[in-house]
Amino acid sequence: VNPLRRHxxxxxxxxxxxxxxxxxxxxxxxxxxxxxxxxxRIANAFYVLYSRxxxxxxxxxxxxPLPSLLDLPLLVVLRPFGLALLAGPLQSALWxxxxxxxxxxxxxxxxxxxxxxxxxxxxxxLNPFVALYAANGMTEAAFMTAIFLLTSALFxxxxxxxxxxxxxxxxxCALAMGIRYEVFALVLIGAMAIALIWxxxxxxxxxxxxxxxxxxxxxxxxxxxxxxxxxxxxxGSPTFFLDGPSSNAAQTEQFRHPGSELWPLYRHLGPAxxxxxxxxxxxxxxxxxLLVLAAGTLALRRRPTAAVxxxxxxxxxxxxxxxxxxxxxxxxxxxYCYSVPLGLWAAALVVAHGPPPSGTRSRRRALAHRxxxxxxxxxxxxxxxxxxxVGLVGPAWGRAEHGVLDDLVxxxxxxxxxxxxxxxxxxxxxxxxxxxxRGSVALDTQDGFAIPMYSHAPAQFIVSSDHDYVGIVxxxxxxxxxVLVPRSSLVVxxxxxxxxxxxxxxxxxxxxxxxxxxxLLYRIAPSADG
Amino acid sequence: VVIYDAEDVPDPDQLKKVVVGFRKAGPxxxxxxxxLNYYNSGQxxxxxxxxxxxxxxxxxxxxxxxxxxxxxxxGGTSNHFAAQHLREVGAWDPYxxxxxxxxxxxxxxxxxxxxxxxSTTLEEANxxxxxxxxxxxxxVKGYIQTYLVHMRHPLQLWRALGPKAFFSFTMVVxxxxxxxxVNPIFWSLTALWFxxxxxxxxxxxxxxxxxxxxxxxxxxxxxxxxxxxxxCLRRGYYGMVKYALVSPLYxxxxxxxxxKGFLQLFTNPFYWEKTVxxxxxxPGMTQGGEGGGSGGSGL
Numbered sequence: 001v002n003p004l005r006r007h008x009x010x011x012x013x014x015x016x017x018x019x020x021x022x023x024x025x026x027x028x029x030x031x032x033x034x035x036x037x038x039x040x041r042i043a044n045a046f047y048v049l050y051s052r053x054x055x056x057x058x059x060x061x062x063x064x065p066l067p068s069l070l071d072l073p074l075l076v077v078l079r080p081f082g083l084a085l086l087a088g089p090l091q092s093a094l095w096x097x098x099x100x101x102x103x104x105x106x107x108x109x110x111x112x113x114x115x116x117x118x119x120x121x122x123x124x125x126l127n128p129f130v131a132l133y134a135a136n137g138m139t140e141a142a143f144m145t146a147i148f149l150l151t152s153a154l155f156x157x158x159x160x161x162x163x164x165x166x167x168x169x170x171x172x173c174a175l176a177m178g179i180r181y182e183v184f185a186l187v188l189i190g191a192m193a194i195a196l197i198w199x200x201x202x203x204x205x206x207x208x209x210x211x212x213x214x215x216x217x218x219x220x221x222x223x224x225x226x227x228x229x230x231x232x233x234x235x236g237s238p239t240f241f242l243d244g245p246s247s248n249a250a251q252t253e254q255f256r257h258p259g260s261e262l263w264p265l266y267r268h269l270g271p272a273x274x275x276x277x278x279x280x281x282x283x284x285x286x287x288x289x290l291l292v293l294a295a296g297t298l299a300l301r302r303r304p305t306a307a308v309x310x311x312x313x314x315x316x317x318x319x320x321x322x323x324x325x326x327x328x329x330x331x332x333x334x335x336y337c338y339s340v341p342l343g344l345w346a347a348a349l350v351v352a353h354g355p356p357p358s359g360t361r362s363r364r365r366a367l368a369h370r371x372x373x374x375x376x377x378x379x380x381x382x383x384x385x386x387x388x389x390v391g392l393v394g395p396a397w398g399r400a401e402h403g404v405l406d407d408l409v410x411x412x413x414x415x416x417x418x419x420x421x422x423x424x425x426x427x428x429x430x431x432x433x434x435x436x437x438r439g440s441v442a443l444d445t446q447d448g449f450a451i452p453m454y455s456h457a458p459a460q461f462i463v464s465s466d467h468d469y470v471g472i473v474x475x476x477x478x479x480x481x482x483v484l485v486p487r488s489s490l491v492v493x494x495x496x497x498x499x500x501x502x503x504x505x506x507x508x509x510x511x512x513x514x515x516x517x518x519x520l521l522y523r524i525a526p527s528a529d530g
Numbered sequence: 531v532v533i534y535d536a537e538d539v540p541d542p543d544q545l546k547k548v549v550v551g552f553r554k555a556g557p558x559x560x561x562x563x564x565x566l567n568y569y570n571s572g573q574x575x576x577x578x579x580x581x582x583x584x585x586x587x588x589x590x591x592x593x594x595x596x597x598x599x600x601x602x603x604x605g606g607t608s609n610h611f612a613a614q615h616l617r618e619v620g621a622w623d624p625y626x627x628x629x630x631x632x633x634x635x636x637x638x639x640x641x642x643x644x645x646x647x648x649s650t651t652l653e654e655a656n657x658x659x660x661x662x663x664x665x666x667x668x669x670v671k672g673y674i675q676t677y678l679v680h681m682r683h684p685l686q687l688w689r690a691l692g693p694k695a696f697f698s699f700t701m702v703v704x705x706x707x708x709x710x711x712v713n714p715i716f717w718s719l720t721a722l723w724f725x726x727x728x729x730x731x732x733x734x735x736x737x738x739x740x741x742x743x744x745x746x747x748x749x750x751x752x753x754x755x756x757x758x759x760x761x762c763l764r765r766g767y768y769g770m771v772k773y774a775l776v777s778p779l780y781x782x783x784x785x786x787x788x789x790k791g792f793l794q795l796f797t798n799p800f801y802w803e804k805t806v807x808x809x810x811x812x813p814g815m816t817q818g819g820e821g822g823g824s825g826g827s828g829l
Binding site: 054056163164166167170174205208210211214219222226233 | 724737740741744748752755756759760762763764767768769770771772775
């Protein structure tokens with residue numbers, strides 16, 4: 001590799017890292033736009049370290065644990081500087097930088113040379129979705145890293161069948177298991193890719209297939225086993241993360257009933273495919289022609305198994321179609337972002353594989369490939385940048401993302417304007433003002449996770465992960481202290497389920513102390529006839 | 531000078547490769563170690579485990595040490611020496627029960643190196659549990675001896691090896707038997723915590739140590755299992771992968787042997803636990819006997 005080119009590549013990566021980290025800071029502390037899932041994951045790490053009852057299991061069993069576990073050292077470093085909320089965004093920025101480097105590596109593995117390679121990397125790195133999710137602390141960037149690692153490893157396995165590539169593919173799935181449950185699609189497709197390559201080259205050598213599949217599956221199964229064991233130990237069921245009250249399946253229950261927004265897709269494959277495809281095309285308008293061209297190219301070159309490079313993102317997209325069909329998806333736009341790498345790698349296959357060198361018209365074909373096919377393909381993928389932007393700012397598409405634009409505009413026009421978390425911040429400040437001793441305020445952190453994080457004395461809260469939480473809540477009318485509950489009837493609160501009178505202020509053992517837009521703070525008075 | 535055990539089956543071109551290896555290597559390379567493996571790997575579960583361990587050790591670990599410029603503890607057989615340097619270094623220590631590993635370190639202290647060549651010698655894997663424990667107990671005892679002998683003057687050793695090689699020596703020669711010895715203690719504590727939720731265990735550890743221990747437990751175990759799997763894959767022993775995946779059971783045997791060796795260090799430090807060979811008969815091979823074979827150590 002030309003050293004000058006290597007230095008230039010490192011410089012570009014450094015600039016991209018700077019851009020992502022700056023965007024993370026600007027979004028979190030400039031626009032004060034903090035995405036809820038990101039906040040919740042940081043809060044889980046926060047409880048492990050700074051709650052009244054710090055212990056590792058406080059990391060929680062709703063989300064896959066790796067992002068919160070990685071937030072632990074970041075919190076230790078950032079919190080003394082008042083930057084605790086940067087832990088998640090900084091993490092996603094670093095994952096995203098890794099993704100840019102991995103994208104360049106995969107394109108090199110595919111065989112893309114010359115100007116199309118940096119151009120394709122730039123189309124990825126500067127995609128508005130990629131940039132936004134590098135800055136907002138969500139797990140898409142980390143999961144994308146797992147997809148990229150798996151893709152790179154599978155492609156390397158396809159080329160060399162080296163043990164290192166096989167184990168790396170397995171480790172990529174283990175990493176994905178720590179991040180998101182779409183991992184099941186990756187594991188399935190990875191195993192299929194290995195079986196396909198074996199079928200093409202080693203058909204009949206059954207011990208080889210057994211050994212390769214076991215080696216690939218082992219890291220994932222190990223993480224699954226450890227996670228299941230932890231769920232069983234702390235939550236009483238090894239599958240709590242899949243079927244517990246806070247699981248994806250439980251939270252999407254509303255979509256499996258008539259009248260809900262996604263009801264027309266439930267058990268209807270056509271509408272589910274159409275819904276997903278529309279979003280995929282928003283991210284990558286030329287996806288279908290690019291896939292057709294890539295398939296044609298590989299067929300002509302008689303390299304069908306090179307298509308393994310497309311397997312991982314395609315599998316995750318199919319997984320989301322299935323989830324729509326099964327009524328277990330929220331239908332967020334971000335679930336379909338994997339069409340970006342899918343389209344880019346399909347384009348890379350076309351760009352890298354020109355016409356076969358043999359034949360009388362090969363020179364003319366090569367020229368056509370260079371001057372017509374490559375520019376057309378590159379223009380097609382470049383279209384993804386503006387269309388993604390349209391998707392993000394349009395509330396009809398980016399239901400979760402367009403709020404960021406609102407935040408940016410609001411902060412730019414009125415710096416002191418309320419944020420999504422102003423209410424939690426105000427309640428935390430009020431409770432801090434009461435100067436309560438440790439363990440004074442019971443709070444269900446499923447929705448109230450932000451309040452202890454905004455408090456200067458987080459140990460005054462009894463949070464869901466505390467060992468004595470269940471006992472205290474079960475005997476709440478006898479508790480000497482306070483309880484915080486959400487006002488909204490849409491919020492499922494375990495405390496309110498037990499004590500519905502708290503929402504309507506009819507519980508005789510509790511006196512309303514403070515009301516904000518979203519929260520009710522009660523002082524519990526056991527002396528009353530509770 | 532080359533050492534072979536009686537039952538060894540070296541690659542037919544090994545000596546030629548060694549000659550070429552010595553010619554190509556720099557003057558600091560005074561020993562070439564061939565990779566060791568087993569011809570009876572499929573005999574039973576123990577030989578499968580033993581082979582997966584050797585595949586990891588000789589095909590991945592020792593070449594890795596070699597490539598990183600760290601001292602290579604030699605295996606007991608198929609090590610090829612430049613005779614003059616062997617004499618200069620004083621050859622083998624007759625009191626050390628893993629004299630081969632010790633020799634590798636002493637060569638390194640003199641500024642020489644042992645390198646690994648890509649040629650294999652097949653041996654007979656120990657196929658009986660007690661026989662295996664005796665052999666392994668000697669290896670562990672020998673590694674501890676080697677560590678203690680070289681650490682008599684830690685500063686001298688630091689100066690002779692340099693910080694990187696000193697760290698590697700400590701982790702490989704000292705850390706390997708230490709790991710075997712402490713494993714059952716930590717396994718017991720972990721099991722006790724899981725089964726009885728014994729709170730005192732948690733109180734024994736400050737939070738950072740507890741979390742680091744947890745990370746080590748979760749990452750360390752799978753890392754070592756996968757290293758064994760990688761060794762099998764590299765050798766093309768695909769059918770052995772399933773055994774490598776349950777190698778923690780094999781580690782339990784290692785711990786039994788390690789404690790036997792460790793305690794014997796106090797009661798009978800220079801005793802050589804003989805390994806019975808000839809338990810497996812390859813077609814066309816005459817029967818071996820006790821002590822007739824491997825004195826080597828390949829922890």
